[in-house]
Amino acid sequence: MSLSHGRPYLAIPGPSVIPDVVLQAMHRASPNIYEGELHAVTQSLIPDLKSVAMTDHHVAIYIGNGHAAWEAALSNVIAPGDTVLVLATGRFGIGWGEMATGLGASVETIDHGAQSPIDLGRLEEHLNADKAGRIKAILAVHVDTSTSVKSDIAGVRAVLDRTGHNALLMADCIASLGCDRFEMDAWGVDVMVSACQKGLMTPAGISFVFFNDKADAAQPAKVSRYWDWRPRKDPAVYYQYFAGTAPTHHLYGLRAALDLVKSEGLDAVFARHAKIAQTVWAAIETWGTAGPMALNVADPAHRSHAVTSIAMGSAVGQQLRAWTEEKCGLTLGIGLGRDPEEAYFRIGHMGHVSGHMMMGALGAIDAGLKALNIPHGRGALEAASEVIASA
């Protein structure tokens, strides 16, 4: 017997749940791309994107996923032979570094493993050792989605200032934008990359590079014509926003998504994500009191509010994922980048996620643990409901 008929729930760390108003905004005939409403919609996105990123600087919009934003950002900063320092806290930091290598950069990596945030002391030592100032940019992932580790990006800026190092600070906020508090200008971030399919609740397909004048001034002499952020930040003609045809329907979808963020209020959005994350943690901690389940990140201060990585100790993580999907219509995230992947799973709780949705997801997991005879502590739903009640 399957209880999966009904609305499916994709609780993975991106793509996230798409709100009905976003889907409805996209369900339309192709709009005029030469003039009119689409131009006004695009113009209206710019200030709202900047306010979500908490920046007064520039934003370039690209047609592509997060990997496209990675390459776009690097292409505007790095020339072959330049040195970058990657602060890896999981698979995504490593991946961004691999892309820099592919573009001809010389990549140094401080690898923090899969459970720990950026170590500011190690960073300070590394920068102090770079007397010649070879490092042109630091690549830091705010929330690494593979591990659910959150790092202190303002702290990275403080180390740069303390050591007097001039490297650009580049942050990946693909998983955190609109979920975990991030303040681009106040935290001294020079370049930030993000995408629309996680906290911004729009189908994958557009991504963003935010950058300040310091980063713009550091642009190498030769930049890929397609990735160049300059025509996109101040386009003389509309097509330059996108270097070709506009991603018409995505723009309407993103407009509706940003309206949701605006009407809830960014602080309320962050507070909701924090509460939902605490609900998830309370359940997992209770399940873990008897049995193999454990939160990947020990210190709550270093845990993402958008995604939670859970260790299961053996391949039962994969069995649980299969069970919740087949029997309850709940799809959980794979243990991406972990060894072995089957021993981990992730719950995405980014974007359009309410208290009842998360209680439902946790209920499906609780049922799966029982059905599969995976040892677990009792009372997880009770603990989760106490957190929701305290809101």
Ligand SMILES: *Cc1c(COP(=O)(O)O)cnc(C)c1O
């Ligand atoms: C999802 C994600 C990416 C990759 O984005 P894609 O759209 O899948 O290319 C990169 N970094 C982080 C932190 C992410 O969460």
